[in-house]
């Protein structure tokens with residue numbers, strides 16, 4: 001049997017690393033590089049995972065925790081665990097099940113999914129696949145043609161999405177050397193299903209979404225400011241969160257603009273190479289937010305224990321990025337469901353072994369930071 005066909009049987013996919021290995025075997029090389037890669041020398045990409053490796057957990061004995069309750073409430077909704085799926089472009093690049101497969105898996109566990117502006121399936125289809133009880137948020141990029149951004153926001157509200165997430169770190173895409181070397185193109189049969197081809201770029205600008213980098217240069221608005229938060233909230237009636245905040249300054253700007261939540265993120269190391277690990281920026285943002293809004297984190301979360309560490313350092317919940325596409329590539333919707341169950345199980349174990357019965361009880365006394 002060729003190595004390419006050798007995805008291990010489901011029962012042998014036991015953690016994030018197993019799904020990563022499986023995906024590396026099944027995905028075409030350039031698609032693997034697009035998903036796995038980061039900007040520049042990939043220092044920030046590497047730092048995201050490494051930061052979790054340097055924190056130690058403090059075990060507690062005979063703490064009589066019983067069955068911990070992983071559920072939390074966020075912006076009025078119940079989440080089965082403090083774990084969600086980060087916005088990721090083009091799930092169909094990983095598997096034909098696409099976003100609706102991912103949504104079905106998230107829905108089965110009551111976990112939220114943030115749908116990308118560049119979803120490869122219609123927002124309404126994804127909403128239907130998720131079922132009624134799981135929260136769906138729509139991530140938005142700011143387009144030069146404001147009607148595109150605003151139209152997506154209204155459509156999400158009409159389709160029953162619970163919130164909008166404005167990505168603030170991407171005036172255009174970072175310099176991703178793997179994609180440049182591969183001359184990466186999104187295959188022609190995979191489209192940004194929620195963008196109309198004639199409204200993706202300014203008059204005379206390129207409309208070609210095949211090259212994500214070139215398209216971002218022509219279609220994204222590089223001089224957008226924080227007023228977008230209030231505008232989107234007014235026109236959609238939905239809470240608007242800011243994703244890509246890494247500093248106290250931007251936290252204060254997001255709060256002044258009316259953001260209902262903050263996602264600490266360096267875009268998985270895909271934008272500013274040299275930015276700190278997301279985990280290392282978390283404390284600064286949590287302090288600046290002064291408990292006024294929930295603070296989330298994405299970047300480098302590869303297990304339930306990583307989620308626990310972020311919670312201990314002040315995050316309300318975490319979002320997982322690449323591993324979800326790897327699970328989708330390995331085994332479609334059932335793969336994502338299995339990955340999410342494994343992450344929830346690891347978080348439960350960590351809560352039991354550290355003596356925590358509920359998520360809000362997890363605090364900084366549960367971890368030891370590197371000296």
Ligand SMILES: Cc1cc2nc3c(=O)[nH]c(=O)nc-3n(C[C@H](O)[C@H](O)[C@H](O)COP(=O)(O)O)c2cc1C
Nearest residue numbers: 035086087088089116167267268298299300321322
């Ligand atoms: C293939 C891929 C596509 C992504 N697409 C988007 C996107 O459309 N919008 C966005 O805000 N972030 C996007 N991101 C960034 C993720 O939302 C998230 O910040 C990052 O992947 C988290 O890091 P992790 O992959 O280490 O978990 C993408 C990341 C990857 C790997």
Ligand SMILES: CC(C)CC(=O)C(=O)O
Nearest residue numbers: 089118173212216267270
């Ligand atoms: C299509 C891209 C803009 C998606 C993205 O945000 C990314 O690849 O990081």
